[in-house]
Amino acid sequence: MMNLYYRLIRHNGNQDLFRVVEMSVAALLHERPFHIQAEGLRGTGKTTIMRAARELLPPITRIKGCLYNCHPAMPHCPFHRRLSQEEIALLGTEEIPRPFLEISQAAKLGTVVGSIDLANLTNPANPLAALLPGTIPQAHRGIIFIDEINRLADTAPELADVLLDVMGTRPGRVQIEEPGLPVVELPVTVSIWAASNPDEDPGPLSRIRKQLADRFDVTVVMGRPDNCQAVVDILAGKSREQPVAGNIGQLSGSLDAVEVSPEVRLILGKIYLDFGLESLRSVAAMETASCLAALLAGRSTAGIAELTQVAPLALAHRVNAGTIDAIMGYLNSLTGGQESGQAPVAEGAEQGAFREISPWVAWWVACKRRLTAWLQSLPHLPAAGISGDAQGGEGNARIVDPLKTTIIAPPKPALPISQLPDEQLVTREPKQHG
Known part of the structure; x- marks a missing residue:
């Protein structure tokens, strides 16, 4: 059963x-x-x-009756940590x-x-x-x-x-x-x-x-x-x-025997520095998780494939979605997606990779893809936020970089409602005449 x-x-x-x-x-x-x-x-x-x-x-096997679950070979509690192996043998062991x-x-x-x-x-x-x-x-x-x-x-x-x-x-x-x-x-x-x-x-x-x-x-x-x-x-x-x-409980192999390739450690160092991660625990967690993924898969080496699987899980609570997206784009580029530093790989490959790694990231990428397709389907709009394609196509639209957009401030500062003139106030009651 x-x-x-x-x-x-x-x-x-x-x-x-x-x-x-x-x-x-x-x-x-x-x-x-x-x-x-x-x-x-x-x-x-x-x-x-x-x-x-x-x-x-x-x-687990522990020293008999130990509430602290002392390992017979490595006792740590106040009662057993100073005992010799002979004394521990006299106490006996038990399986719990x-x-x-x-x-x-x-x-x-x-x-x-x-x-x-x-x-x-x-x-x-x-x-x-x-x-x-x-x-x-x-x-x-x-x-x-x-x-x-x-x-x-x-x-x-x-x-x-x-x-x-x-x-x-x-x-x-x-x-x-x-x-x-x-x-x-x-x-x-x-x-x-x-x-x-x-x-x-x-x-x-x-x-x-x-x-x-x-x-x-x-x-x-x-x-x-x-x-x-x-x-x-x-x-x-x-x-x-x-x-x-x-x-x-019957895994073959040992976690200590799983090797991390020098390439993966170099990649982790670059991720930590280039993407401004705050905590070293983030890259340490990615390394450990990569080794565990390799162990569960029966492999002896943790490589880029394992790192790509676990990276979103180690980063989800540490950085924002945009940073995760950029890091995953970088990792996918190392496996033949795009040049390093560019955003994620092609649509089909990107969707498959993210869906395998994390449903949340897959949803995020799918939303971006649908939004891009919708914008490209719009007719040419000469608005401040949207401009035509660089080739001048009527059916293509793109979002302008906000850093290159001129922001025009209002001519006058806003006034409290109490200081507005009567003609600028809106009321539900009809105006009384006579």
């Missing part, structure tokens, strides 16, 4: 989310956190896909499901980070002041899912600060502080998955907390089903095809 994850319907609107979920799982199996975020309209299935993906996670925990909108700092263990403190036989690890320490080597993270970042800034530390380095870190107890600092290897509805209050995460948005390696813009049959299949709960990536 297929798992729920594989029974979910894939369509052009959600295929990118399936792809990055599988990339994040593959990274976690190699002890590499890979943080992902899904943005989109409510009811499109973001949370359903992410929660169902817990079925992809193979179990890989953690998949959630942080809710009502979560408190103590439940997320850690707090005093009240059960031990109030034990009448042997009262002991000890720490109880919170959601993040208990999710070590697993995944934390946060639904509506844009709301959480707005209403609980202290939790957003904790996530900045967890996601800022690899491995991340969390610090537990309680009065009367020594401060405990823990390394944590955990992937943060998040979903948000940017069209609702308080808005997109990148506008609420730009630093937190930048910590996500990739962001997927979740789209709606693009055909009637996809909706029919969703309602029927019927999958039309087998999963592309197969069993993530």
Whole structure:
């Protein structure tokens, strides 16, 4: 019987989310956190896909009874990190499901980070002041899912600060502080998955907390089903095809063995400088995502093809649509599209490439193409904003560069309504005579 994850319907609107979920799982199996975020309209299935993906996670082996999920070969918690391998062997090991925990909108700092263990403190036989690890320490080597993270970042800034530390380095870190107890600092290897509805209050995460948005390696813009049959299949709960990536837990090859070609690193450097990217995390995320795309495809080298697939996902929450369009034009030009620096490749190839990479970008390119075709169909208009074709054709029109257009200011500054003369005011009441 297929798992729920594989029974979910894939369509052009959600295929990118399936792809990055599988990339994040593959990274976690190699002890590499890979943080992902899904943005989109409510009811499109973001949370359903992410929660169902817990079925992809193979179990972990930990020191027996360790709430911090200590790896037997690399113990990190306050109780086990100073033990020898012989002492750990005496404690024994156990296999448990890989953690998949959630942080809710009502979560408190103590439940997320850690707090005093009240059960031990109030034990009448042997009262002991000890720490109880919170959601993040208990999710070590697993995944934390946060639904509506844009709301959480707005209403609980202290939790957003904790996530900045967890996601800022690899491995991340969390610090537990309680009065009367020594401060405990823990390394944590955990992937943060998040979903948000940017069209609702308080808005997109990148506008609420730009630093937190930048910590996500990739962001997927979740789209709606693009055909009637996809909706029919969703309602029927019927999958039309087998999963592309197969069993993530049985991937052949190692992420460490995937090589990044020197050409790709040079391209990433040029993208960072030539397109004015602010954060180095953007190019680092593109490199990591390219390696994961190659791993899932069974390839040993990450090249320009993989970079072109993942670039929009790593840039969606970091730069505007125009910059993404320009970068994708540059990448496509390297594979035989056009000369470097020019806007995207020819119509047919451009449409196919963008549709494969991101539904949102495909929609954007399609809109531009339709607008261009409409303008070219207009008769010659001698208006300030539109001029005829350079060859003088009557049926062709183009938009004039706004930087080369003369802007004429109004002759007089605007006046408040209270200072306008009576004859310039408009009223609904008929003018009274006599």
